[in-house]
Amino acid sequence: AQKVTQAQTEISVVEKEDVTLDCVYETRDTTYYLFWYKQPPSGELVFLIRRNSFDEQNEISGRYSWNFQKSTSSFNFTITASQVVDSAVYFCALSEPYGNNRLAFGKGNQVVVIP
Amino acid sequence: ETGVTQSPTHLIKTRGQQVTLRCSSQSGHNTVSWYQQALGQGPQFIFQYYREEENGRGNFPPRFSGLQFPNYSSELNVNALELDDSALYLCASSFRVSGADTGELFFGEGSRLTVL
Numbered sequence: 291a292q293k294v295t296q297a298q299t300e301i302s303v304v305e306k307e308d309v310t311l312d313c314v315y316e317t318r319d320t321t322y323y324l325f326w327y328k329q330p331p332s333g334e335l336v337f338l339i340r341r342n343s344f345d346e347q348n349e350i351s352g353r354y355s356w357n358f359q360k361s362t363s364s365f366n367f368t369i370t371a372s373q374v375v376d377s378a379v380y381f382c383a384l385s386e387p388y389g390n391n392r393l394a395f396g397k398g399n400q401v402v403v404i405p
Numbered sequence: 406e407t408g409v410t411q412s413p414t415h416l417i418k419t420r421g422q423q424v425t426l427r428c429s430s431q432s433g434h435n436t437v438s439w440y441q442q443a444l445g446q447g448p449q450f451i452f453q454y455y456r457e458e459e460n461g462r463g464n465f466p467p468r469f470s471g472l473q474f475p476n477y478s479s480e481l482n483v484n485a486l487e488l489d490d491s492a493l494y495l496c497a498s499s500f501r502v503s504g505a506d507t508g509e510l511f512f513g514e515g516s517r518l519t520v521l
Contacts, residue, residue: 340510
């Protein structure tokens with residue numbers, strides 16, 4: 291069975307600080323996809339990234355960066371120089387193999403950025 | 406804006422009633438998935454529809470059922486509502502070709518169901 295663990299439930303940071311969200315996953319599959327989504331108070335899940343299990347390169351997109359380490363089954367997410375608009379719940383998710391987008395989500399990290 | 410639209414946005418039902426939630430997928434997408442998100446939890450996969458047929462189901466009882474229409478829109482039906490069915494129901498769409506989803510999964514804003 292697939293499982294995603296996001297241990298930190300709520301994280302508060304002062305604006306301009308960096309914040310790192312940890313994601314640890316469990317799967318027996320050798321092929322899978324990992325995702326991060328942002329959920330603002332409106333409820334919609336906003337797609338941030340999808341990563342193939344064969345691609346272990348780290349990725350940076352603006353103030354966002356991701357560190358994928360297959361050896362430790364982790365896919366951590368860092369927001370650099372946080373802003374108030376980053377306040378949201380962030381979910382890490384794992385899909386079944388063959389890219390069919392049936393996701394197993396973690397419980398999420400509530401990020402509060404204090405001005 | 407993702408293009409996935411859901412209706413209604415909020416509704417209140419009583420135990421034992423039935424509810425239908427609707428979802429229009431993003432233009433060009435042919436696969437629809439439904440998720441249930443209880444308060445303070447991550448979304449849980451209910452089922453997925455592709456080519457108007459159920460194509461995978463999570464750990465939900467048969468009283469949760471769905472449909473996909475030729476225009477790829479979808480409905481989620483829940484019969485005999487229970488208090489624990491109170492949640493945000495999220496619809497997501499994606500594009501599948503040759504049996505594999507090609508990329509991102511786009512979510513709508515959800516339908517918040519309260520069961521009294």
